[in-house]
Amino acid sequence: MKKLLLLIAVVGLTFLGWYLASPWWAMKSLADAAQAQDIAALEEKVDFPxxxxSASEQMNEEIARRRGQNGALGELGGALAERIGDAVIDRTITPESVSGLVASGSLVVxxxxxxxxxxxxxxxxxxxxxQNFRAIGTFEDGTEGxxxxxxxxxxxxxxTGFDLP
Structure with missing residues (x-):
């Protein structure tokens, strides 16, 4: 009986340790890979599709929000931006840009x-x-990252996603 209780305690403590430490460790290893510009490591730690x-959704929400602000010209611009937006995102969201985001706070420095x-x-x-956690960036001066x-x-x-301030 004592062995069973000991086993349950060890399993419970192991799970608790993983639960508390794994997000911190994941963010640290991502930051280390970004700092070293280790593209292979970044590709393992990021679900690029x-x-x-996520970037496409945020861009489309912003386009929709601004679409009606400039009348017919805004509508035309919004429609054009939606069509070319995915191509731009595919070229922008790369291991190098994610490295910049983690290291400097911006996809494009x-x-x-x-x-x-x-x-x-x-x-x-x-x-x-x-299932999820968020890593919230803050600059030295307290500015939201x-x-x-x-x-x-x-x-x-x-x-799997990001939010820019």
Whole structure:
């Protein structure tokens, strides 16, 4: 009986350790791969089709929001942007751009405001149940950074989306 209780306690503590530490470890290993610009490691840690779908969805929501603001010209521009948007996203969401997002806070460093360039980006983990967590970026001066969305895949985690501030 004591051996069974000991086994249950060991399994429970192992699970608790994994539950608490694995998101932190996943974000640290992603940040390390981004810092080293290790493309192979980034490709293992990021679900690029899901990340592109997330970017496409965000872009389409923004286009729809702005579409009616400029009358007929806005409608035409919105329709054109939706048609070419997926091609642009496919070319933009790459291991190199994800590396830049994790390391600097921007998919394209040139569009990052000057005051944020060169600032360290720290990441806090926010759990969303057993299947997902968010890594919330914050710059040294307290400015909100990007948020990475992770999904559990077996015992590990992969990036499946992001939110830009």
């Amino acid at each position: 899901a990340l592109r779908a 040139g569009v990052l405001p000057q005051r944020l360039r060169g600032q360290e980006l720290s990441w806090d983990i926010e759990r969303e149940g057993f 990007p948020t990475l969305i992770f999904r559990r895949e077996q015992l590990g985690w992969v990036v």
